[in-house]
Amino acid sequence: MLMTRMLVPTLREVPKEAEVISHQLMLRAGMIRKLAAGVYTFLPLGYRVLRKVEQIIREEMNRAGAQEVFMPALLPAELWKETGRWGVYGKELFRIKDRHDREFCLGPTHEEIITDLVRNSINSYKQLPVNLYQIQNKFRDEIRPRFGVMRSREFGMKDAYSFHATEESLDQEYQNMYQAYCRIFDRLGLEYKVVEADSGAIGGGYSQEFMVIADTGEEPVYFCEGCDYCASRDAAGVAEYVVSETQTKSDGKPEKVKTPDQKTIEEVAQFLKVKPAQMIKTLIYETESGPVAALVRGDHELNEAKLKKVLAVEDLKLADEKVIKKVTGAPLGFAGPVKLKNVKIVADHAVLLIENGVTGANEQDFHLTGVVYGRDYKADVVADLRYALEHDVCPRCKNSKLKVKRGIEVGHIFKLGTKYSKKMKANFIDENNQEKPFIMGCYGVGVGRTAAAAIEQKNDKDGIIWPISIAPYQVAVIPVNFDEKDQREVAEKIYKELSVEGVEVVLDDRPGRVGMKLKDMDLIGFPIKIIIGPKGLKEGKVELKLRSTGEMKLVDKGEVLQEVLGILG
RNA sequence: CGGAGCGUAGCUCAGCUUGGUAGAGCGCUUGGUUUGGGACCAAGAAGUCGCAGGUUCGAAUCCUGUCGCUCCGACCA
Structure with a gap:
C-alpha cells in the first residue's frame, strides 16, 4: 500500500477528549474517529488491526471446534421478556420501536437469541455438545462511555455459547475454551492474567476473566508471587488467621468511654488515641432474611460480595439510620457487637484477634474499650469478609505474598448452567428419555478493547508498538x-x-x-x-x-x- | 442521576471580565529553496464563534433556554 493513497490523518497534538494513552494514540495515529460519545469509526489502519484480532480469535475458536454463526443485532423484545431481562437489563439496553410500535432492542449480548435457536433445532442429547460463536457489534448504553474504544456504546465482541447434556461435558468445554483463550492472547503477544471472578448471586456459576496487565487498567488484579493464584478484588480470598494460644487477653470488663460526636473509625481512633486496627468496625446490613451485623477490623474494608456469599442472600444493602436505631438502639456511628441482640453477627477472622478492642457501645456518644472476643461478645458466623490487601499472605499457598496490578478485562468465560435454558424452556431428551434443560456456558472477547489494551501495554513516547501479529x-x-x-x-x-x-x-x-x-x-x-x-x-x-x-x-x-x-x- | 468544566478554522487554544473590522500556532493550497528524526521564505484558502430566543443602534462577548462533549461521583460489573 502506498502512503499517498491511504487515509491516515495523523495528529501532532493530543485531542483533548482523550485521556488514556491508547485513546490518544489511536486518534493521533489516524486509526479511529469519534462519531458520537462512545461511538467510533475505524479508519483503514485501525480496521486492519481489528480484523487481525478477529482473525486470530476466529482461527482459535475454529480450532477448538466451535462453529461461527451470525445473529442479528436487532432483537425482538419477546425473547428478552421470556428471561425477564427486558426489565432487569435496565437503561443499559438500547430500546427501539418499529413502525407498528413493536418493541425491539439492539443486542448487548445474545444468550436469549442463541438459546432460542438451539431449543428450536436441537432435541436430543445425541446432538450435544455444541459450541456456537459469532463476531459482531454489541450495543450497550453505558452510563459513562470513556477511554475511546475501551468502553464504548457500540463495540465489537466475539461471543460463544456452548450447550451440554451434562455438567462434565460443560466442564470439559470450559477447559477447552480456557485453552483457546490462552492461545488467543498468547498469539496477540499480550501479558495477561486469568482471574477468578466473583460470580455474583447466581449459585453454581463459575467464571474467570482474562485481564491484560496495564497501569491504566480499570480493575485491580490480585495475584500470588509464589504460586499461580490470581483473583479479582471481589474474589480475592484472605488466608484464615491462626489464633495463637499464647495470646493474652485484657483483664476485666470493657470500659465505657464518652465519645461525643465521634462516629467514624478515624474520628474515634484519633479521639481515643488508638490505632484503627484496634477497632471493631460494626456495619449493619439489611437482607431479605433480616438485619445482620458484620464485623471487620477498623483498618479493613468489608467485601459485600463475600458477605453475600457467607449469608447466602441475594439482597444486601447497608441499613439506613432508622434500621440502625432499631437494631442497636443508637444512632449511626455507635454500633458494636457487645450485648447486641436480635441480629445475626458475622465476624471477619481478623476481628477475633483484636486485644483491647474498641467499638461502639450501642449508645449515643459512647464507645467501649478493652473489648475481647469470646468474653464480651460472640459471632454467629466467623468467615472471610474483608477485601484482600497487597502483601496479604496468599490464600492458596499460604506462603508467598499477594501483589496487586491493574488489568483490563478483555475476555471472560462463564459457566451459565441452566439459568437461561430453564427460563426459556429450552430442553432436550436425554438417554433415559427424560426432558432436561440444556447446560450452558458462555465465552466472550472484546475485540476493539483488546486492540486498545495492546496499545496500553505496548507504547512509548513516540507512539504505538504493535505486536507483529496485529500490526496494521x-x-x-x-x-x-x-x-x-x-x-x-x-x-x-x-x-x-x-x-x-x-x-x-x-x-x-x-x-x-x-x-x-x-x-x-x-x-x-x-x-x-x-x-x-x-x-x-x-x-x-x-x-x-x-x-x-x-x-x-x-x-x-x-x-x-x-x-x-x-x-x- | 448529582457535582464541575468546556463548545471560536481540520487540531491545540487566545479573544469574553469592560459589547463596536474574527485571531495565533500547527495543519491545508500555490510557488520557490530544502531533504537522515515533525525545515525555511513568500503568497493564499478556510470559522452562520454549538443551536434558539432575548437585551442593545450594535452580541463570540451580557441574559434565558437548549443541544453536544469531557472529567469526578453515584449506578453497573
Whole structure:
C-alpha cells in the first residue's frame, strides 16, 4: 500500500477528549474517529488491526471446534421478556420501536437469541455438545462511555455459547475454551492474567476473566508471587488467621468511654488515641432474611460480595439510620457487637484477634474499650469478609505474598448452567428419555478493547508498538527522499519484493522530509522500518530498524527480503 | 442521576471580565529553496464563534433556554 493513497490523518497534538494513552494514540495515529460519545469509526489502519484480532480469535475458536454463526443485532423484545431481562437489563439496553410500535432492542449480548435457536433445532442429547460463536457489534448504553474504544456504546465482541447434556461435558468445554483463550492472547503477544471472578448471586456459576496487565487498567488484579493464584478484588480470598494460644487477653470488663460526636473509625481512633486496627468496625446490613451485623477490623474494608456469599442472600444493602436505631438502639456511628441482640453477627477472622478492642457501645456518644472476643461478645458466623490487601499472605499457598496490578478485562468465560435454558424452556431428551434443560456456558472477547489494551501495554513516547501479529502492516519502506531517483527505485523494488512474498508492507512515497515520515511511522507503530537513504545506498545498503527495541541493522539491499522473512518467522 | 468544566478554522487554544473590522500556532493550497528524526521564505484558502430566543443602534462577548462533549461521583460489573 502506498502512503499517498491511504487515509491516515495523523495528529501532532493530543485531542483533548482523550485521556488514556491508547485513546490518544489511536486518534493521533489516524486509526479511529469519534462519531458520537462512545461511538467510533475505524479508519483503514485501525480496521486492519481489528480484523487481525478477529482473525486470530476466529482461527482459535475454529480450532477448538466451535462453529461461527451470525445473529442479528436487532432483537425482538419477546425473547428478552421470556428471561425477564427486558426489565432487569435496565437503561443499559438500547430500546427501539418499529413502525407498528413493536418493541425491539439492539443486542448487548445474545444468550436469549442463541438459546432460542438451539431449543428450536436441537432435541436430543445425541446432538450435544455444541459450541456456537459469532463476531459482531454489541450495543450497550453505558452510563459513562470513556477511554475511546475501551468502553464504548457500540463495540465489537466475539461471543460463544456452548450447550451440554451434562455438567462434565460443560466442564470439559470450559477447559477447552480456557485453552483457546490462552492461545488467543498468547498469539496477540499480550501479558495477561486469568482471574477468578466473583460470580455474583447466581449459585453454581463459575467464571474467570482474562485481564491484560496495564497501569491504566480499570480493575485491580490480585495475584500470588509464589504460586499461580490470581483473583479479582471481589474474589480475592484472605488466608484464615491462626489464633495463637499464647495470646493474652485484657483483664476485666470493657470500659465505657464518652465519645461525643465521634462516629467514624478515624474520628474515634484519633479521639481515643488508638490505632484503627484496634477497632471493631460494626456495619449493619439489611437482607431479605433480616438485619445482620458484620464485623471487620477498623483498618479493613468489608467485601459485600463475600458477605453475600457467607449469608447466602441475594439482597444486601447497608441499613439506613432508622434500621440502625432499631437494631442497636443508637444512632449511626455507635454500633458494636457487645450485648447486641436480635441480629445475626458475622465476624471477619481478623476481628477475633483484636486485644483491647474498641467499638461502639450501642449508645449515643459512647464507645467501649478493652473489648475481647469470646468474653464480651460472640459471632454467629466467623468467615472471610474483608477485601484482600497487597502483601496479604496468599490464600492458596499460604506462603508467598499477594501483589496487586491493574488489568483490563478483555475476555471472560462463564459457566451459565441452566439459568437461561430453564427460563426459556429450552430442553432436550436425554438417554433415559427424560426432558432436561440444556447446560450452558458462555465465552466472550472484546475485540476493539483488546486492540486498545495492546496499545496500553505496548507504547512509548513516540507512539504505538504493535505486536507483529496485529500490526496494521508488518513493514514500512521509507525512502529518505522519494524525489531522488536511486532511492526511489530501490524503495520500490524492495516494496515489490516484499509484497510478492505476501509481506504486508507500506511504501512511504510521500514528499517531504524524512523526519516527518519517521515520526508518523513510529506513531502508527509499524514493527519493521526499512529506511533507504543516500548514506547507506553508497555501499549498497539500507537500514532495517525494529520498532520494539529500536535496534538498527545495515542490510545489503538485495538481502532485505531474507532478513524480513527471518524476523517474521 | 448529582457535582464541575468546556463548545471560536481540520487540531491545540487566545479573544469574553469592560459589547463596536474574527485571531495565533500547527495543519491545508500555490510557488520557490530544502531533504537522515515533525525545515525555511513568500503568497493564499478556510470559522452562520454549538443551536434558539432575548437585551442593545450594535452580541463570540451580557441574559434565558437548549443541544453536544469531557472529567469526578453515584449506578453497573
